[in-house]
Amino acid sequence: xxxxxxxxxxxxxxxxxxxxxxxxxxxxxxxxxxxxxxxxxxxxxxxxxxxxxxxxxxxxxxxxxxxxxxxxxxxxxxxxxxxxxxxxxxxxxxxxxxxxxxxxxxxxxxxxxxxxxxxxxxxxxxxxxxxxxxxxxxxxxxxxxxxxxxxxxxxxxxxxxxxxxxxxxxxxxxxxxxxxxxxxxxxxxxxxxxxxxxxxxxxxxxxxxxxxxxxxxxxxxxxxxxxxxxxxxxxxxxxxxxxxxxxxxxxxxxxxxxxxxxxxxxxxxxxxxxxxxxxxxxxxxxxxxxxxxxxxxxxxxxxxxxxxxxxxxxxxxxxxxxxxxxxxxxxxxxxxxxxxxxxxxxxxxxxxxxxxxxxxxxxxxxxxxxxxxxxx
Amino acid sequence: xxxxxxxxxxxxxxxxxxxxxxxxxxxxxxxxxxxxxxxxxxxxxxxxxxxxxxxxxxxxxxxxxxxxxxxxxxxxxxxxxxxxxxxxxxxxxxxxxxxxxxxxxxxxxxxxxxxxxxxxxxxxxxxxx
Numbered sequence: 001x002x003x004x005x006x007x008x009x010x011x012x013x014x015x016x017x018x019x020x021x022x023x024x025x026x027x028x029x030x031x032x033x034x035x036x037x038x039x040x041x042x043x044x045x046x047x048x049x050x051x052x053x054x055x056x057x058x059x060x061x062x063x064x065x066x067x068x069x070x071x072x073x074x075x076x077x078x079x080x081x082x083x084x085x086x087x088x089x090x091x092x093x094x095x096x097x098x099x100x101x102x103x104x105x106x107x108x109x110x111x112x113x114x115x116x117x118x119x120x121x122x123x124x125x126x127x128x129x130x131x132x133x134x135x136x137x138x139x140x141x142x143x144x145x146x147x148x149x150x151x152x153x154x155x156x157x158x159x160x161x162x163x164x165x166x167x168x169x170x171x172x173x174x175x176x177x178x179x180x181x182x183x184x185x186x187x188x189x190x191x192x193x194x195x196x197x198x199x200x201x202x203x204x205x206x207x208x209x210x211x212x213x214x215x216x217x218x219x220x221x222x223x224x225x226x227x228x229x230x231x232x233x234x235x236x237x238x239x240x241x242x243x244x245x246x247x248x249x250x251x252x253x254x255x256x257x258x259x260x261x262x263x264x265x266x267x268x269x270x271x272x273x274x275x276x277x278x279x280x281x282x283x284x285x286x287x288x289x290x291x292x293x294x295x296x297x298x299x300x301x302x303x304x305x306x307x308x309x310x311x312x313x314x315x316x317x318x319x320x321x322x323x324x325x326x327x328x329x330x331x332x333x334x335x336x337x338x339x340x341x342x343x344x345x346x347x348x349x350x351x352x353x354x355x356x357x358x359x360x361x362x363x364x365x366x367x368x369x370x371x372x373x374x375x376x
Numbered sequence: 377x378x379x380x381x382x383x384x385x386x387x388x389x390x391x392x393x394x395x396x397x398x399x400x401x402x403x404x405x406x407x408x409x410x411x412x413x414x415x416x417x418x419x420x421x422x423x424x425x426x427x428x429x430x431x432x433x434x435x436x437x438x439x440x441x442x443x444x445x446x447x448x449x450x451x452x453x454x455x456x457x458x459x460x461x462x463x464x465x466x467x468x469x470x471x472x473x474x475x476x477x478x479x480x481x482x483x484x485x486x487x488x489x490x491x492x493x494x495x496x497x498x499x500x501x502x503x504x505x
Contacts, residue, residue, distance in 0.1 A: 093439035096430050100446050104453070116453050116476060119483045123449040126490040127442045133497045140501070205498050 080312050087316040090135055094324040094340070097128045102331035121335060122212070128336055129208050132321070132343050136204060139317050139347075140197075143354050146310045147192055150361045154185045157364060161371040181367065184240070188360060191236050196353060199229045203346055211339045229349060237356050240363070303365060307358040314354050318347040377418050385411065405466055412462045416454070442490070449483045456480075 101124040104117070158178045165174025203225050210218040321344035328337035389411040393404045427447055434443045456479025463472035 096434035096439050116457050119480045120453045123487045127446050130493050201501050
């Protein structure tokens, strides 16, 4: 009975997202070249400069492993080292404010005036908040630009995929795939940019306001917003992973040691959506192996160049905030410790969002690569 | 001046204040004020190399522009606090309160650009929702 209800609910849900599908005349290869050029134009210049040879190859060429494993390491290490330098400076600036605040805290007992202490704490907290807030604003902008970039690339993939399917004779499959993919990208773009991003920004603003007040009401509002955020993000990712599984485009591979290790690492670094992200890890592994088998190392390189800098940034940012919070705790600056630990917990939400966006990109790329196999 | 000299001076000042000829005269207050000022300046002399160290520490970071402001706030807080306590020792409670009030106002005025900056950042963050 429950299963019937579930089936009915699923049908209703699917009907609400239905798209009109119609057959088209097969396109010639000139149109395909145009679509391919449009797709290449949509690839961000900073990624395109890393892949000149790959992009100049035509699709009919056999995939080559021109990018060596050593260069892959370079692309992994470069953003990591750059991130460590930037966030090392961020940590230094936080520690210098904390030392001054702690100095005043230590001498507080010998001073009689509580009010003077309060006023100095205000100045110290303001400095700390501005330092943290400036970096967080940059990170948020970076994360959202990463997401809009993924959506742009995804949208640019659709015409190429349709043309490839059409050229190989699978006209219906091409139409259904392009419609479905366009719908998914539009849906996820709307959920991310119109629900999750504003909620996260409002949470950050409430958090900075609550650093200067003792109002419990703000904390309550923040908790509600966080729970809405978690629910929306988890549901979106679950639906997306389910859709991938239902289409059987990316069949899950066996649960090997690497998957288990990655699941453990995800549990440490990605909060909130750990279950939905780690649950789809085997699908991600299959997607990555499909990309590697079709495009060679260059395909993995595209994923690494796109995903790694932003992931490194958000994870390092969160680690620095946690470290600074520990330093504040050691120095006895309780108020500052609360500000830092709350910001670190909010950054956890951003890490979850970026991890989901990265998964989305890997899935999209795998679907795109899968479409090119239709030609063979 | 090191801690031994300061302690020696403190004992001398305490004994000097207790001398029968000084105890109830205006010299007693003068000794207290002189000693207070001396301790305050020594305290800052002790701390200044460490402030330099923290300043170097924060160079090239986001705190570079805010560090002078924060140290200025710290200086104002200490100066007004010590002046107020000297005034209290002299029995001038109202002057002490005024000094504290001026100190707090000065710190708040110095904090206003920071507050403005925070509002600007928040506005940028919420601006494109």
